[in-house]
Amino acid sequence: MSELVEKLTSGDKRALARVITIVEDGGPNATSIMREVCKHLKNPHVIGVAGPPGVGKSTLIDCLITEYRKMGKRVGVVAVDPTSPLTGGALLGDRVRMQKHALDDGVFIRSMASRGAMGGLSRAIGAVIHAMDAFGADVIIVETIGGGQLDIDVSNYAHTVVAVLQPFSGDEIQMMKAGLMEVADLFVVNKADLPGAEQTIRMIFDAVRESGRRRGWLPPIVKTSAAMGEGIKEVVEAIERHWKHLVETGLIDERRKRFAKAEIVDIAYQRLRDELSRFASSEEMDGLAERVVYGANPYEVADEVLYLLSERLLSKKP
Ligand SMILES: Nc1nc2c(ncn2[C@@H]2O[C@H](COP(=O)(O)OP(=O)(O)OP(=O)(O)O)[C@@H](O)[C@H]2O)c(=O)[nH]1
Ligand SMILES: [Mg+2]
Structure with missing residues (x-):
């Protein structure tokens, strides 16, 4: 992966095309390559x-x-x-x-x-x-x-x-x-x-x-x-x-801030959404739903899910 980024930063057009394709496909690969790419801006x-x-x-x-x-x-x-x-x-x-x-x-x-x-x-x-x-x-x-x-x-x-x-x-x-x-x-x-x-x-x-x-x-x-x-x-x-x-x-900093805001929201939203949709089809989810059926408060269960997901997201950073 970092070999690809090295080629990219040396101005290799094919490497750039590859990176963009990975980015468009999304998911953990996109996140980990972008982490590298963003060291060279x-x-x-x-x-x-x-x-x-x-x-x-x-x-x-x-x-x-x-x-x-x-x-x-x-x-x-x-x-x-x-x-x-x-x-x-x-x-x-x-x-x-x-x-x-x-x-x-x-x-x-x-x-x-x-x-x-x-x-x-x-x-x-x-x-x-x-x-x-x-x-x-x-x-x-x-x-x-x-x-x-x-x-x-x-x-x-x-x-x-x-x-x-x-x-x-x-x-x-x-x-x-x-x-x-x-x-x-x-x-x-x-x-x-x-x-x-x-x-x-x-x-x-x-x-x-x-x-x-x-x-x-x-x-x-x-x-x-x-x-x-x-x-x-x-x-x-x-x-x-x-x-x-x-x-x-100095208006340039304001524009950059606008970009940064939109980007942070995008990145966080996508990662959270990916993790949540994985979770939604898991057996764990089944268990939680059952708890709600037998009387647990869905709002409190959702809080638990958010806590769990954020722990998971941060422990296995792509
Ligand atoms: N008469 C004339 N036609 C032009 C001029 N510039 C572009 N065109 C024509 O306008 C048409 C559309 O040009 P594009 O550059 O594809 O326009 P666009 O805004 O990128 O179009 P989309 O990406 O489809 O939204 C083409 O047929 C061009 O040849 C111009 O200065 N004068
Ligand atoms: Mg066009």
Whole structure:
């Protein structure tokens, strides 16, 4: 196991792929490998790219990869597949779109299923971000569809949230108001080659102005045509400016704290849940249930179970 982590930290892409697979499978193996991985973190910039389906998030990310590679940075990308029948093609689409980077040792791209976990991001996302960090990624980009609850999710993990929209997306502006507006650090109006881009920018501008400057930061609005590679430098410049703002104001620690909170809850919840479901089908459980049938108080028995489980969890730490 630690041999694998050693390979990972030396920048081996195959080792990274293996680690992510183990992490996605979950269970004790995932926990023990992540314990090792987390000894090698540098906490690089995590950029969330969120927005409605089909606005050009993957195309934009493809351009961002090129730009960051020019700056000599290693890039990790996680594309979260919404696993909905509507956008089921996303997985293949992302692979095809970003394929030209597949042979580059400084770029690692992975699609993940959200598996219907709460929110748009898979539960394993925090672990995958750490794995890419230990691999040596200087920038980690997370693609996810946005809207309502999903955006709140991405803001747990990303230091900078980029909201991508396209011209004349009335519905999407509504969707954005339901969540993305609150968490977006910058807006990209993509497909600016299509009519209506200026109007869309105007709408976003009004909405941003209405909600006001947040902690000294007014989210910039950048116009792009990702398919033509236009406006990309401006996006990178705005992302980097936001990072600088986070670092200079100390807000970065708040973002990291948010990540840490979500992660601790995730890890503890998963381990407890695994242990509890094992316990639920054990003979011991049978005995406890019998006691309740013959008069024991189920609340008191549940207390006993919690005590037992926590002892077990801590004594056989994976
Ligand atoms: N006209 C125009 N089309 C674009 C532009 N950028 C992307 N597209 C097209 O929009 C479609 C969707 O692009 P994607 O990059 O897959 O969009 P996405 O947001 O990642 O989509 P999902 O992952 O399915 O939510 C593709 O057919 C792209 O070629 C652009 O700047 N202008
Ligand atoms: Mg996509």
